[in-house]
Amino acid sequence: MGCVRWREMEYCHTMIDETVVTQLSDDALEATPIERAETIPSSWYTDARFHALDDATVFAHNWQCVGYRGQVEVPGDYFLANVAGNPIIVIRGKDRVLRAFYNVCRHRGGPLATEDGSCEVLQCKYHGWTYLLDGSLRGVPKFDRVELFDRKDYGLVPVQVECWEGLVFVNLADAARPLGDAIDGVKERMAPITIGNWQFAHRQDYDVRCNWKVYVDNYLEGYHIPFVHPELCKLYDYQKYVTEVHPTYSLQAAPLGPEDNIYSSGGGEAFYFFVFPNFMLNILPGRLQTNLVVPTAADRTRVMFWYFYEDVSSADAKRRIADDLAYSDRVQQEDIEICERVQEGLRSRAYDRGRFSVDQEQGVYDFQLRLKRTYREWRDRESG
Ligand code: FES
Ligand SMILES: [Fe+2]
Structure with a gap:
């Protein structure tokens, strides 16, 4: 086995061990008709390198159902989720708009919330920075002499969120296609x-x-x-x-x-x-x-x-x-x-x-084909 090279995958900070590519042969990725197809290799279910690969390529790029509308009916209501290893908060704004953010404070990574609830402002549990429900940073205690610091550069990082039939979905991808397309029909x-x-x-x-x-x-x-x-x-x-x-x-x-x-x-x-x-x-x-x-x-x-x-x-x-x-x-x-x-x-x-x-x-068979397509796209992108 070659040397292990860790690489940061885009925004989601999932680390993929690129040697996993040795498990993604053309043969294993081939889209053979079902009559002649074999199931995916057992290593795809057992090799620990696939855990990070799946988080980064599958879960961080598809809509994920994280809750339902009843959890965030009233302005200030929020609930927590975890998508591909990322803590997420979904919150109803005072303007009634539903938003989602990484549940990660821009100071030193603390959580804005540790359980579902309701609030007027989001306050980090670590050192008390406060954010409005639209994610903008408002209160920064004891930060007077800090230079080159503009609050507006330190808002919560947003995540795409949409509702479908009373269910709440988020998507970590920067340019996610609309949820309606993903669940069409x-x-x-x-x-x-x-x-x-x-x-x-x-x-x-x-x-x-x-x-x-x-x-x-x-x-x-x-x-x-x-x-x-x-x-x-x-x-x-x-x-x-x-x-x-x-x-x-x-x-x-x-x-x-x-x-x-x-x-x-x-x-x-x-x-x-x-x-x-x-x-x-x-x-x-x-x-x-x-x-x-x-x-x-x-x-x-x-x-x-x-x-x-x-x-x-x-x-x-x-x-x-x-x-x-x-x-x-x-x-x-x-x-x-x-x-x-x-x-x-x-x-x-x-x-x-x-x-x-x-x-x-x-x-x-169809699930495994989609998985193969996802892995193939990653492999081809990686190999340039
Ligand atoms: S990590 Fe949030 S206030 Fe310090
Ligand atoms: Fe069953």
Whole structure:
């Protein structure tokens, strides 16, 4: 292996070990048709160098769902997030404009906030510099004799933020394409269902001992459902389970069976939307569950579930929500167990690359193609 050269990646300060390029051969990056394609190499799931590569090339350049509008309804409300290792604060201004900034003070890098809340001004927790809600620096205590210092040069660093159907997204890229382009067609495909006014009910985070790509791969196919989720399988008319791949998203959909179940008194449909690289919208009658899949280390992933419902207040709704949370948690435990076993398998000497079911794994194939495109663009840029 050649000497290790660390390089600062643009604004996001992620350090990529460029020797990772040895794992990005033309062969591995090739976009072969699914009928002949192999899955991505196991090293992409296990090699620690991919953690920084993914943060810098995938997560810092795509829209990331970090919260929902109800968290920042009132001027002064804010919430915190972390995107590609960067602390972010999303805040509603006094002018009602929603803004996002790096949660990083321009003095010596302290945090403006350490938990979600509401404020009149943002005050750094370290030495008390204050910022207006539009990010401009206002108060600088005990700074009288400092020279060549102009407050207006030291405002908070802004991050692009947009709302879609009541969900809040940020993008760290300097010239991000609009969120609407990135998520185009999803709203139309779920019509006549509209989720924008559904009420938040619960958040549940899971830490999983696998690479984030293992979790996403697993999400993107229903192939495993009869084996990993025998109970869930009975919910659907599984013979009618389909996968659609669209330019900006993929969708798995299945009609629910005709019998009474916890989501309907028979009938209705399940929709599982995926927006690259790590966002999922799981819709059942009157219920939306979003998943955000965030790598915390090369072999660790945090998956955040937010639950929203059309009705959160009636007694019947409360019972249905409790049932849903318990049921979804069981399904999630099944997925966690299989994903952690797969991570072990990928680490083993026995495995490098596999194949795809043409019928059942188009979603996984499409995800891996997008990943390859992202890595290829980085590699080609790096090699000039
Ligand atoms: S780091 Fe914020 S005031 Fe010093
Ligand atoms: Fe699953």
